[in-house]
Amino acid sequence: MxxxxxxxxxxxxxxxxxxxxxxxxxxxxxDTRDAEATLAxxxxxxxxxxxxxxxxxxxxSCAEALRALVDQSPVPLVADIHFDPELAIAxxxxxxxxxxxxxxxxxxxxxxxxxxxxxxxxxxxxxxGVNSGSLPRDLVERFGLTPAAMVKAALRHVAxxxxxxxxxxxLSLKASDVPLTVESCRALAKLSPYPQHLGVTEAxxxxxxxxxxxIGIGSLLxxxxxxxxxxxxxxxxxxxxxxxxxxxxxxGLLRDRLNVVSCPSCGRCTLDVAKIAGRxxxxxxGENLPFTVAVMGCAxxxxxxxxxxxxxxxxxxxxxxxxxNGRFVRAVPEERLAxxxxxxxxxxxxxxxx
Amino acid sequence: MxxxxxxxxxxxxxxxxxxxxxxxxxxxxxDTRDAEATLAxxxxxxxxxxxxxxxxxxxxSCAEALRALVDQSPVPLVADIHFDPELAIAxxxxxxxxxxxxxxxxxxxxxxxxxxxxxxxxxxxxxxGVNSGSLPRDLVERFGLTPAAMVKAALRHVAxxxxxxxxxxxLSLKASDVPLTVESCRALAKLSPYPQHLGVTEAxxxxxxxxxxxIGIGSLLxxxxxxxxxxxxxxxxxxxxxxxxxxxxxxGLLRDRLNVVSCPSCGRCTLDVAKIAGRxxxxxxGENLPFTVAVMGCAxxxxxxxxxxxxxxxxxxxxxxxxxNGRFVRAVPEERLAxxxxxxxxxxxxxxxx
Numbered sequence: 001m002x003x004x005x006x007x008x009x010x011x012x013x014x015x016x017x018x019x020x021x022x023x024x025x026x027x028x029x030x031d032t033r034d035a036e037a038t039l040a041x042x043x044x045x046x047x048x049x050x051x052x053x054x055x056x057x058x059x060x061s062c063a064e065a066l067r068a069l070v071d072q073s074p075v076p077l078v079a080d081i082h083f084d085p086e087l088a089i090a091x092x093x094x095x096x097x098x099x100x101x102x103x104x105x106x107x108x109x110x111x112x113x114x115x116x117x118x119x120x121x122x123x124x125x126x127x128x129g130v131n132s133g134s135l136p137r138d139l140v141e142r143f144g145l146t147p148a149a150m151v152k153a154a155l156r157h158v159a160x161x162x163x164x165x166x167x168x169x170x171l172s173l174k175a176s177d178v179p180l181t182v183e184s185c186r187a188l189a190k191l192s193p194y195p196q197h198l199g200v201t202e203a204x205x206x207x208x209x210x211x212x213x214x215i216g217i218g219s220l221l222x223x224x225x226x227x228x229x230x231x232x233x234x235x236x237x238x239x240x241x242x243x244x245x246x247x248x249x250x251x252g253l254l255r256d257r258l259n260v261v262s263c264p265s266c267g268r269c270t271l272d273v274a275k276i277a278g279r280x281x282x283x284x285x286g287e288n289l290p291f292t293v294a295v296m297g298c299a300x301x302x303x304x305x306x307x308x309x310x311x312x313x314x315x316x317x318x319x320x321x322x323x324x325n326g327r328f329v330r331a332v333p334e335e336r337l338a339x340x341x342x343x344x345x346x347x348x349x350x351x352x353x354x
Numbered sequence: 355m356x357x358x359x360x361x362x363x364x365x366x367x368x369x370x371x372x373x374x375x376x377x378x379x380x381x382x383x384x385d386t387r388d389a390e391a392t393l394a395x396x397x398x399x400x401x402x403x404x405x406x407x408x409x410x411x412x413x414x415s416c417a418e419a420l421r422a423l424v425d426q427s428p429v430p431l432v433a434d435i436h437f438d439p440e441l442a443i444a445x446x447x448x449x450x451x452x453x454x455x456x457x458x459x460x461x462x463x464x465x466x467x468x469x470x471x472x473x474x475x476x477x478x479x480x481x482x483g484v485n486s487g488s489l490p491r492d493l494v495e496r497f498g499l500t501p502a503a504m505v506k507a508a509l510r511h512v513a514x515x516x517x518x519x520x521x522x523x524x525l526s527l528k529a530s531d532v533p534l535t536v537e538s539c540r541a542l543a544k545l546s547p548y549p550q551h552l553g554v555t556e557a558x559x560x561x562x563x564x565x566x567x568x569i570g571i572g573s574l575l576x577x578x579x580x581x582x583x584x585x586x587x588x589x590x591x592x593x594x595x596x597x598x599x600x601x602x603x604x605x606g607l608l609r610d611r612l613n614v615v616s617c618p619s620c621g622r623c624t625l626d627v628a629k630i631a632g633r634x635x636x637x638x639x640g641e642n643l644p645f646t647v648a649v650m651g652c653a654x655x656x657x658x659x660x661x662x663x664x665x666x667x668x669x670x671x672x673x674x675x676x677x678x679n680g681r682f683v684r685a686v687p688e689e690r691l692a693x694x695x696x697x698x699x700x701x702x703x704x705x706x707x708x
Contacts, residue, residue: 001533002708009593011617013603026623027618027620028620029618029620029621029623031621032621039620040380052622055620055621056620056621056622058621058622062621068461080620080622082654092682112581114397117624124580126652131654131655131657131658132658132662133650133654133656133657133658133659133661133662134654134655134658135509138687142568145662163538176615176648176659177606178572178605178606179574179576179606180602182576198506198614199619201617201618201655202615202616202617202648202650202655202659204615204616204617204631205614205616206629207600207635208600208603208604208614210564210565210568211380211568211572211600211601211603212433212604213562213683214564214565214568214572214705215568215572215573215576215601215604215605217568218532218565218568218572218573219569219572219573219576222532222533222536222569224409225419225527232617232618233618233628234616234617234619234627234628234631234632234649235619235627235628235629235632236628238619240618242628245564246561246565247564247569249562250562250565250566251532251533251569252531252532252533260558260559261530261556261558262556262558262559262563263388263555263586264381264383264555264557264586264587264588264594265558265588265589266381266382266383266384266408266409266410266434267382267385267386267409267412268410269383269418272561273588273589274559274587274588274589274590274650277558277588278588278589280560281558281561281562282561291564294556295588296487296500296681300436300485300487301485301486301487301488301555301556302487303487304485304486304487304489304557305486305487305530308486308487308499320581332597334648
């Protein structure tokens with residue numbers, strides 16, 4: 001997994017793209033004009049791991065509310081704007097850190113120039129967001145609903161910004177269809193140096209929405225594509241940050257808690273693997289433990305995985321066998337296994353900090 | 355998504371590979387010798403969508419239990435065997451439909467020949483399963499824990515079978531590390547025509563185990579790789595079939611129930627999208643409805659997605675707008691939206707059957 005090189009931008013002091021960590025985003029679903037409710041949701045999203053939060057700005061009252069939101073938000077904010085140059089300018093003047101705006105959807109050339117000049121003055125990057133649900137008609141007629149249409153739609157907007165000497169650009173190509181999302185982003189990555197924001201749009205509610213997002217976002221990250229991402233779920237956005245962080249954790253791109261490797265426990269299994277693994281996950285929840293722990297039930301793959309983990313156990317006889325940093329340490333009876341594993345994890349953590 | 359061409363095999367009357375539908379597997383975690391408990395679990399896994407179930411065969415009593423299991427199982431069975439040629443032969447003689455066996459792990463050449471001859475006589479395919487936890491030491495020393503080591507391990511076993519004129523082969527390369535799994539299977543697909551069984555091994559318990567599996571299996575399916583798959587979860591295997599089927603559904607590779615496209619409902623949203631989408635998913639659960647339904651909250655991407663779906667609604671004003679087969683049908687007040695959508699779904703289903 002070699003990460004693609006992209007042209008980094010700065011969003012309210014936060015680096016996005018280049019070699020910066022991949023950022024997880026979310027978006028409020030409160031009425032943006034209700035600054036109190038919106039701020040409460042922004043804080044909750046930030047507490048759950050969102051590094052960047054987007055809010056809809058659909059009228060002047062929303063743009064005005066941004067002043068209070070920006071002042072008090074613990075994370076940089078993105079204004080989501082469609083069509084209206086005045087809302088874009090008001091949002092920037094009220095301190096928003098990034099715009100999500102498609103310049104090609106602003107009617108007058110002079111208006112585009114004013115927005116871009118304002119963004120440049122304030123150091124505010126612009127994300128161009130192309131969505132399968134709102135592709136330009138001429139492109140759909142010529143190319144169908146294809147990666148080519150998605151990419152060309154994005155590059156049209158890019159050309160407008162580049163002609164005005166504006167390069168603090170982030171791009172996203174989102175489709176409700178997973179293969180279309182992935183193929184579009186791959187094609188775009190070959191043509192454009194700008195960071196990509198990943199997501200499967202209209203992915204649905206929790207459950208299938210998570211599966212679609214994990215596949216779409218995850219397979220792009222495996223290709224080294226993606227600098228920021230959002231798992232979009234219908235309903236409350238509160239589950240979104242964890243869903244995004246879990247995708248990074250699954251790929252080893254975020255090592256902020258235990259990575260538990262545990263076997264599916266077939267008929268050959270001599271340990272209650274799920275119980276031990278579940279207890280270890282539960283008792284270390286939220287703790288910063290960047291280690292891999294293996295809980296393996298039998299002697300087939302057990303010793304191999306247990307050796308490779310920072311700490312591992314493999315069942316197989318009356319006692320399980322405990323490994324640490326690839327070396328056999330001692331035999332442990334099953335009933336003491338969870339305790340001893342947890343103790344070893346704490347010890348390793350203390351040693352790492354010491 | 356063009357599916358890779360593979361050499362199909364037959365497993366107890368079921369086609370695997372070639373153009374056959376992608377099969378979802380699972381594996382029992384009961385004591386195989388307890389035929390009653392094992393059969394109950396096989397039946398439950400089959401009812402939940404497993405097309406093929408694997409059981410551990412680690413002693414002669416297991417192999418003997420197979421007779422009853424095979425007789426009464428609603429789906430073909432796979433015997434999981436390590437090292438022991440007598441268990442392989444006994445399993446085949448007791449009617450098992452497929453072996454999971456690495457021939458290179460059987461010590462004596464004459465024993466390998468006996469097993470292969472027996473499999474050939476009975477038309478039983480062999481899956482070679484290479485696992486990151488049990489790679490041959492010489493390959494790890496030479497190549498490290500890399501796709502090259504994984505692929506070479508598989509090809510060694512393949513060569514043994516091919517030399518004996520045996521080609522009813524299925525291959526799997528599973529690692530607990532998602533990128534290693536994906537890169538290994540991609541490399542293998544370039545070198546070998548045999549069907550691949552996909553899975554991330556030792557993926558952990560539900561939750562992170564699902565995320566790792568969705569990314570690993572999903573990104574290979576996006577490449578057209580994979581003829582059968584298993585989501586391996588620690589603990590009870592009962593959640594495994596649905597997890598596997600959901601991966602196929604997310605990619606449109608299985609169209610057996612409603613595909614609900616619904617927006618993340620930002621501040622711009624005028625409908626309670628999650629409530630409507632959730633109710634439609636809940637009320638159609640388990641029903642064979644191979645349609646896409648879009649529930650969209652606003653006028654930005656709403657009409658586009660709603661038009662593209664078989665049935666779609668888009669909010670935006672006092673009433674939502676209902677589309678069917680890409681055409682505007684009528685305006686519907688929000689409080690009647692779920693009912694009218696469900697009625698249209700039933701109507702479409704009746705028309706499709708009629």
